[in-house]
Amino acid sequence: MASRSASQRFARQITPWLVPALIVIAWQVASSLGRIDTRIMPSPFAVLKAGETLALSGELWTHLRISFVRAMLGFAIGGGIGLALGLITGLSRRGELALDSTVQMIRTIPPLALIPLVILWFGIDESAKLFLVAFGTLFPVYINTYHGIRSVDPGLVEMARSYGQRGWPLFRDVILPGALPSILVGVRFALGFAWILLIVAETISASSGIGYLATNAREFLQTDVVVLSILLYALLGKASDVVARLLERRWLRWNPAYQNV
Amino acid sequence: MNAPLATTATRGVALDVRAVSKQFGERTVLDQLDLRLDRGEFVALVGRSGCGKSTLLRLIAGLETASSGDITADGKPHAQAQAQTRMMFQDARLLPWKTVLQNVGLGLPGDWKAAALNALAEVGLEEHAQKWPAQLSGGQRQRVALARALIHTPRLLLLDEPLGALDALTRIEMHQLIERVWQKHGFTVLLVTHDVQEAVALADRVILIEKGQIGLDQAVVLPRPRTRASHEFGALEEHILNRVLATPQSPISPSGLDAVVHFGALRWAQ
Numbered sequence A: 001m002a003s004r005s006a007s008q009r010f011a012r013q014i015t016p017w018l019v020p021a022l023i024v025i026a027w028q029v030a031s032s033l034g035r036i037d038t039r040i041m042p043s044p045f046a047v048l049k050a051g052e053t054l055a056l057s058g059e060l061w062t063h064l065r066i067s068f069v070r071a072m073l074g075f076a077i078g079g080g081i082g083l084a085l086g087l088i089t090g091l092s093r094r095g096e097l098a099l100d101s102t103v104q105m106i107r108t109i110p111p112l113a114l115i116p117l118v119i120l121w122f123g124i125d126e127s128a129k130l131f132l133v134a135f136g137t138l139f140p141v142y143i144n145t146y147h148g149i150r151s152v153d154p155g156l157v158e159m160a161r162s163y164g165q166r167g168w169p170l171f172r173d174v175i176l177p178g179a180l181p182s183i184l185v186g187v188r189f190a191l192g193f194a195w196i197l198l199i200v201a202e203t204i205s206a207s208s209g210i211g212y213l214a215t216n217a218r219e220f221l222q223t224d225v226v227v228l229s230i231l232l233y234a235l236l237g238k239a240s241d242v243v244a245r246l247l248e249r250r251w252l253r254w255n256p257a258y259q260n261v
Numbered sequence B: 001m002n003a004p005l006a007t008t009a010t011r012g013v014a015l016d017v018r019a020v021s022k023q024f025g026e027r028t029v030l031d032q033l034d035l036r037l038d039r040g041e042f043v044a045l046v047g048r049s050g051c052g053k054s055t056l057l058r059l060i061a062g063l064e065t066a067s068s069g070d071i072t073a074d075g076k077p078h079a080q081a082q083a084q085t086r087m088m089f090q091d092a093r094l095l096p097w098k099t100v101l102q103n104v105g106l107g108l109p110g111d112w113k114a115a116a117l118n119a120l121a122e123v124g125l126e127e128h129a130q131k132w133p134a135q136l137s138g139g140q141r142q143r144v145a146l147a148r149a150l151i152h153t154p155r156l157l158l159l160d161e162p163l164g165a166l167d168a169l170t171r172i173e174m175h176q177l178i179e180r181v182w183q184k185h186g187f188t189v190l191l192v193t194h195d196v197q198e199a200v201a202l203a204d205r206v207i208l209i210e211k212g213q214i215g216l217d218q219a220v221v222l223p224r225p226r227t228r229a230s231h232e233f234g235a236l237e238e239h240i241l242n243r244v245l246a247t248p249q250s251p252i253s254p255s256g257l258d259a260v261v262h263f264g265a266l267r268w269a270q
């Protein structure tokens, strides 16, 4: 296992990309042969071309940046509140009693069902999108923080107490690291969800961002830009997942389950 | 026979457990139990599973409070001596997210690295200082737990079946290690074990707990290091083992597997 040869390792890295590559090639060939109507589905080349044009004009970067900032800001607000609430209910029985059932009740509301209300409250303002993303990312982080803390090995907590650890050192050295694998699962969930919510929010009402780019292009029948926007969302979602995985590998490297992923 | 002990019995604490009782709900686990440990003495506690050995240790460690009675160390309420007491459990309870070295230095202020390396060297693990606990064997993990206890220079060491999960060979190595550090540091030791041979090999006195009280208090006057093959060793081991087996099972636990199989979960707690 350890001394796998270089060519085997190369093959392992390449293989997952074979099927996507074949699909893109088939798609391009079919488009070039006129088998696919380019008004319905542009060729990969046309999509690339559209991307180039938008990149050169600078429009692409502006929309990308705006969407990215919205997703991250919404996630930071929602995830931050979720983390704080999860810490309170996880660490204190009284906090759990006071807050947990309320949070669980609100959690049953699908975030997308809030859209009409959100538009009434915030109009098509920036805060409408942030609210929606924050609302959706709060719960995965909350639940996983709460359960993570509750499932910390009580034997370790007892040991640390008998070594004189109390308060902040106990939290920092024992409870937080013990809950971290679960918290990071929540973060990964929340990041994935942040993008989904942002797509919807930007598609319904926005004057900037990738969702706006797509809606706007649709009105002018620019299918290449529409497909480009969809791919950009996919890329951004993938990128945030990669970042979350990197965090896991760095922070959970003590855990044998994360050492050779 | 009566070879003097190598122990310098000055560092250890003199522990006095007086009329201590512990109830969990209706059930009395310890009933007016009295126990004295001299400075630097090595005492082993044996008894049927569920007889209250761990409970007694946890009371002494301050992890639980007695329903009545007092525990004093050197004549002072034991609660004040918590920092001088260290406990080891059946599982090593190392923090998996800290390296071996960081585990040994847990809760120490200031620059503890050199001291932690010393403690690791004492249990023969200094070359594993930078590993994660998950990379060690069960015996190595218990040795790290021992180093973590030693670094605090405890005056009382409480051991709750620390070798229960180890294989026979590793246990014998651990016996030698525990005996060596005890002789060197001179702390008082209270060891819970289900292995009578282990008790006879290590302890100055073997104590049997039955019906919430002390049922047997047997001095072990054999020269150290003890050879298990000797006649005296074998005779003493058999004597204690027979005494343990003569104790009735504690009333709470089902008398055999049959009862559980036949009556199912309903009768489990009767």
Ligand SMILES: Nc1ncnc2c1ncn2[C@@H]1O[C@H](COP(=O)(O)OP(=O)(O)O)[C@@H](O)[C@H]1O
Pocket: B024, B029, B047, B048, B049, B050, B051, B052, B053, B054, B055, B056, B252
């Ligand atoms: N926290 C607790 N709550 C209720 N019962 C307990 C608790 N801790 C121990 N007991 C009961 O006390 C008895 C003695 O347990 P213990 O001291 O762990 O026995 P052992 O001698 O095997 O170490 C057992 O019957 C156990 O079920």
Ligand SMILES: [Mg+2]
Pocket: B053, B054, B055
């Ligand atoms: Mg026990």
